[in-house]
Amino acid sequence: MENFWQTCSAQLELELTPQQFSAWIKPLVALDYEDGKLRIAAPNRFKLDWVKSQFANRITALASQYWEAPTEVQFVLDPRNALPKKPVAPHPAPNDGPLPGTINHGQGNGNVAADNPAAPEMFNIGNSPRREQSRVNTDLTFDSFVTGKANQLARAAAIQVANNPGVSYNPLFFYGGVGLGKTHLIHAIGNQVMADQPGAKIRYIHAEQYVRDVVTAYQRKGFDDFKHYYHSLDMLLIDDIQFFGGKSRTQEEFFYAFEALIAAKKQIIITSDTYPKEITGMDDRLISRFDSGLTVAIEPPELEMRVAILLKKAQSEGVTFSDDVAFFVAKHLRSNVRELEGALRKILAYSRFHGKDITIDVVKEALKDLLSVQNRQISVENIQKTVADFFSIKVADMYSKRRPANIARPRQIAMYLAKELTQKSLPEIGELFGGRDHTTVLHAVRKIALDRTKNAECNHELHVLEQTLKG
Numbered sequence: 371m372e373n374f375w376q377t378c379s380a381q382l383e384l385e386l387t388p389q390q391f392s393a394w395i396k397p398l399v400a401l402d403y404e405d406g407k408l409r410i411a412a413p414n415r416f417k418l419d420w421v422k423s424q425f426a427n428r429i430t431a432l433a434s435q436y437w438e439a440p441t442e443v444q445f446v447l448d449p450r451n452a453l454p455k456k457p458v459a460p461h462p463a464p465n466d467g468p469l470p471g472t473i474n475h476g477q478g479n480g481n482v483a484a485d486n487p488a489a490p491e492m493f494n495i496g497n498s499p500r501r502e503q504s505r506v507n508t509d510l511t512f513d514s515f516v517t518g519k520a521n522q523l524a525r526a527a528a529i530q531v532a533n534n535p536g537v538s539y540n541p542l543f544f545y546g547g548v549g550l551g552k553t554h555l556i557h558a559i560g561n562q563v564m565a566d567q568p569g570a571k572i573r574y575i576h577a578e579q580y581v582r583d584v585v586t587a588y589q590r591k592g593f594d595d596f597k598h599y600y601h602s603l604d605m606l607l608i609d610d611i612q613f614f615g616g617k618s619r620t621q622e623e624f625f626y627a628f629e630a631l632i633a634a635k636k637q638i639i640i641t642s643d644t645y646p647k648e649i650t651g652m653d654d655r656l657i658s659r660f661d662s663g664l665t666v667a668i669e670p671p672e673l674e675m676r677v678a679i680l681l682k683k684a685q686s687e688g689v690t691f692s693d694d695v696a697f698f699v700a701k702h703l704r705s706n707v708r709e710l711e712g713a714l715r716k717i718l719a720y721s722r723f724h725g726k727d728i729t730i731d732v733v734k735e736a737l738k739d740l741l742s743v744q745n746r747q748i749s750v751e752n753i754q755k756t757v758a759d760f761f762s763i764k765v766a767d768m769y770s771k772r773r774p775a776n777i778a779r780p781r782q783i784a785m786y787l788a789k790e791l792t793q794k795s796l797p798e799i800g801e802l803f804g805g806r807d808h809t810t811v812l813h814a815v816r817k818i819a820l821d822r823t824k825n826a827e828c829n830h831e832l833h834v835l836e837q838t839l840k841g
């Protein structure tokens with residue numbers, strides 16, 4: 371039973387986004403399995419209904435596969451949490467990922483949001499424990515953060531700020547690609563400050579949630595409360611600020627909060643996928659403020675660091691990885707830490723499921739899909755040829771200086787795909803497109819990324835090209 375749930379969770383973790391997984395699957399408890407019936411408990415009615423409608427089929431399939439027999443899955447309320455059903459709030463809850471959320475039935479005694487289901491999430495700070503209010507994840511600490519060349523500067527800055535919040539660098543701005551540990555690092559700061567200063571009012575928030583809170587405050591004419599809450603913080607940790615791009619109302623609100631906090635020497639820590647000046651659709655005055663403290667990059671991990679991360683994560687799962695195995699995985703998976711974690715989960719699930727020790731052969735088998743994608747390296751040349759074929763232009767036009775629209779656009783698409791599907795940097799891509807400047811590549815990447823969100827046909831073309839290139 372436990373084995374099944376571990377395997378099933380590991381599989382779902384691979385299939386869902388991290389937010390979906392932690393919002394919907396992590397809180398579930400597998401209760402028992404008898405006569406082809408599996409019972410799974412959800413912490414509240416809302417989660418129960420949602421999980422049932424969204425994930426029941428997948429869990430049933432995994433259970434039937436595991437027990438090699440048709441299995442019926444029943445979802446029940448966790449007997450420890452069973453409370454009478456309450457109305458569902460119409461807005462998304464903070465940590466519930468992209469899906470509609472609700473008030474927290476489990477700990478609402480007397481707090482504003484629980485009494486008033488329409489109250490915005492940001493006021494849900496009544497009687498629940500302080501850590502809960504701060505949204506700081508206690509698992510993400512400096513201790514569990516592996517350091518290497520790629521992140522040592524960022525870690526040093528983080529420690530410095532955690533030791534002297536509001537004093538040393540304000541704001542502290544981390545930027546870097548996906549899955550490189552930006553979120554981990556800002557939670558680590560939050561955890562340390564919370565331990566050092568138990569009275570401090572700290573808040574972690576993802577920028578998308580902040581945008582939603584602004585919208586909610588706007589709809590309910592609740593800006594005074596909104597302002598009061600954010601301006602009263604001792605430390606604000608705001609993740610993925612690039613989501614503010616193009617959202618002028620949010621930027622304006624954030625600007626006031628920013629000014630108020632900095633003036634009061636309260637620490638602000640920001641993460642983004644790019645450095646301040648490169649964030650699209652961001653007000654110049656905010657950009658200059660973001661850059662007014664310390665801005666630090668986090669780079670993709672080098673080989674030794676990838677090995678260290680794998681060894682540490684395996685150890686924390688109670689499994690010992692031999693150095694050979696760790697090197698094998700680290701050599702083949704190069705892009706980011708999240709990918710390494712995914713690979714580790716796959717390996718553990720595979721070895722548990724088949725009852726095999728973790729050897730290189732077992733790893734090869736467990737990561738078959740991942741490794742074959744990595745091995746089928748997509749080259750920029752290949753992208754140029756495929757895109758040229760697709761739009762019936764000459765490959766040479768990819769490097770030429772000619773600019774008619776029927777050539778310029780496919781060229782921009784090829785640059786976009788080169789950035790998306792290869793590990794090449796912007797200058798390297800520029801070089802391969804006839805010695806163009808990296809800003810030209812960046813412009814193309816952004817333009818096509820934006821078109822893609824607005825124009826279904828463009829999105830479809832890109833999809834076809836991606837599928838062709840990935841084989």
Ligand SMILES: Nc1ncnc2c1ncn2[C@@H]1O[C@H](COP(=O)(O)OP(=O)(O)OP(=O)(O)O)[C@@H](O)[C@H]1O
Pocket residue numbers: 510514515516517521546547548549550551552553554555610643679707708711
């Ligand atoms: N140096 C590290 N040591 C240990 N774990 C790490 C390290 N860097 C990242 N991780 C882990 O990798 C996963 C992804 O990291 P994180 O969410 O912090 O990335 P991110 O840079 O914020 O990415 P995104 O921009 O996609 O949000 C997390 O589980 C995190 O704990």
